Amino acid sequence: MTSRTPAKASRKTGGPASARLHGIDAARGVALLGMMATHLLPTFESNADLTPTWVGLTFSGRAAALFAVLAGVGLALSTGRNKPLSGSDLSAARRGVALRALVIAAVGLALGGLEVSLAIILVHYAVLFLCVLPFLGVGLKQLCGWAAGWILASPVLAYLLRPWLLAAEPPLKLGHNPKWEDLGTPARLLSDLFFTGYYPVVQWMSYLLVGLVIGRLVLTRALVPVVLLVAGTVVAVAAKTLGVTAMESWGGRAALEAILDSPGYPLHSVLQVNLTGIPQEGSWWWLASAAPHSGTSLDLLHTSGVAAAVIGVCLLLGRLAEWVDLDLLLPLRGAGAMTLSLYTVHVWVVSGFYLKPLPAGWTEDGMYFAQAATAIIVGMAFVLLKWRGPLEWLAHAASQAGRGQVKAVR
Incomplete structure (x- = not known):
C-alpha cells in the first residue's frame, strides 16, 4: 500500500486519495448486494403470467x-x-492471476457440492481469469477492438455450437453447479463452462474485456467517470431499446413463440427477466433479444453499459467523499x-x-435484509481494522506467490 495522500493535495492534482480506488470497491458492493x-x-x-x-x-x-x-x-x-505491464513483470503478473x-x-x-437453488458463478469466474491472461499486456486501443469483436462474434459462435453440444x-x-466430481468428466464440464451453462465463458469473456478497457x-x-456514466447509459438504453423493438414491433417474439410451440407460455415476461433454461435454437431471432442472461450481443452491450454507468457513479461518489472529507x-x-x-x-x-421452510417469523425480504446488513457491517469492520477477508487473504497470498513476492504477503 502506498501512503495516503493528504486530501487537499489530491484535490489539486486530481490524484486518488489512496492507492485503492474506493469507487471500484463500492461498485463491487453494489454487485454483491x-x-x-x-x-x-x-x-x-x-401468478399465471409470471409478472416480473x-x-x-x-x-x-x-x-x-x-x-x-x-x-x-x-x-x-x-x-x-493505464500502462500495461510487459516482459518479466507481465509474466509474473500472469502467474499470480493464474x-x-x-x-x-x-x-x-467446494460450494458446488452444496444443495442450493443458486447458480454459483465462482468456477466460471476463475476460468474467465485464465482465459483473459493473453490480454493483460494489450494496450487500450487493441482492447477496444477485441471487446467489440467479442461482443459481436461470441453470441453467434455460441448459437451455432450450443445445439450440437446439447x-x-x-x-x-451439467444441469447443476460445477463440483469436484465433475472433474472426472472434463468434456461435459468444459462444454458447460464455455457454452451450455448458466454463465457461458465464451460470451462472458466480453465482460472481462470491457472491464480491462x-x-x-x-x-x-x-x-473519465462522467464519460463512463454518460456513455454507459447511452449504450445500455440503445441496446435495450433495439432489443425490445425487435421483439415487440418487428415480430421477433411472435416468431419465437411459434418455435417454442407452448401456448400460453409467458415469453414476454421471461424476456424481461431471465432467458436461462429456454432452448435458444431454431431461429436467428434469438440473437435479436436483449433479454437478461440471453448472452446475445444486445444483452452484452446493455449489461456492459449498465456496469460502466454504475462504475462511473461510484467513482463520482468517491470524488465527492474526498471533497467533503x-x-x-x-x-x-x-x-x-x-x-x-x-x-x-451467503x-x-x-x-x-x-x-426447508424459513424460520418462524422470517420472510424472504427479512432474510435478504438480514444478510445484506450483515455483509455491510462485517465489510465495514474489516475495512476499518485494515484486514483482508479470509478468502481474499488466501487469494492474495496465491497471487503474490505466483509473482514471486511471498514476503510481501500481509
Whole structure:
C-alpha cells in the first residue's frame, strides 16, 4: 500500500486519495448486494403470467455482469493500470492471476457440492481469469477492438455450437453447479463452462474485456467517470431499446413463440427477466433479444453499459467523499472489498434453507435484509481494522506467490 495522500493535495492534482480506488470497491458492493437480491427475493410474481418483480427488472442479469466487468477492471488495476505491464513483470503478473484463479475455482467447486437453488458463478469466474491472461499486456486501443469483436462474434459462435453440444448423448451440460466430481468428466464440464451453462465463458469473456478497457483508462482524471456514466447509459438504453423493438414491433417474439410451440407460455415476461433454461435454437431471432442472461450481443452491450454507468457513479461518489472529507462509500466499499468471502458465506447460509421452510417469523425480504446488513457491517469492520477477508487473504497470498513476492504477503 502506498501512503495516503493528504486530501487537499489530491484535490489539486486530481490524484486518488489512496492507492485503492474506493469507487471500484463500492461498485463491487453494489454487485454483491444485487446478486444476493436475485438469490433471495422473487424475480417473478407467483401468478399465471409470471409478472416480473422490481427485483427481476432491476438486478437480473445486471448484477452478475457488473461483478464480471469489475473483475476485468481489477485485473487492469493490478497489472499496470493505464500502462500495461510487459516482459518479466507481465509474466509474473500472469502467474499470480493464474494461481489466484485456482483458489477461486477451488472455492467454487467446494460450494458446488452444496444443495442450493443458486447458480454459483465462482468456477466460471476463475476460468474467465485464465482465459483473459493473453490480454493483460494489450494496450487500450487493441482492447477496444477485441471487446467489440467479442461482443459481436461470441453470441453467434455460441448459437451455432450450443445445439450440437446439447444433441450429444448424454448432453454436454451439467444441469447443476460445477463440483469436484465433475472433474472426472472434463468434456461435459468444459462444454458447460464455455457454452451450455448458466454463465457461458465464451460470451462472458466480453465482460472481462470491457472491464480491462475501463481499467486501462486513467480513472483518476476528472472527466473519465462522467464519460463512463454518460456513455454507459447511452449504450445500455440503445441496446435495450433495439432489443425490445425487435421483439415487440418487428415480430421477433411472435416468431419465437411459434418455435417454442407452448401456448400460453409467458415469453414476454421471461424476456424481461431471465432467458436461462429456454432452448435458444431454431431461429436467428434469438440473437435479436436483449433479454437478461440471453448472452446475445444486445444483452452484452446493455449489461456492459449498465456496469460502466454504475462504475462511473461510484467513482463520482468517491470524488465527492474526498471533497467533503466524509467516507460516504464505506458501507458499500467495505462489502466490496471482501466479496469472495461474503459471497461464499451467503451461498453456504442459503444452502442451509434449501427445501426447508424459513424460520418462524422470517420472510424472504427479512432474510435478504438480514444478510445484506450483515455483509455491510462485517465489510465495514474489516475495512476499518485494515484486514483482508479470509478468502481474499488466501487469494492474495496465491497471487503474490505466483509473482514471486511471498514476503510481501500481509
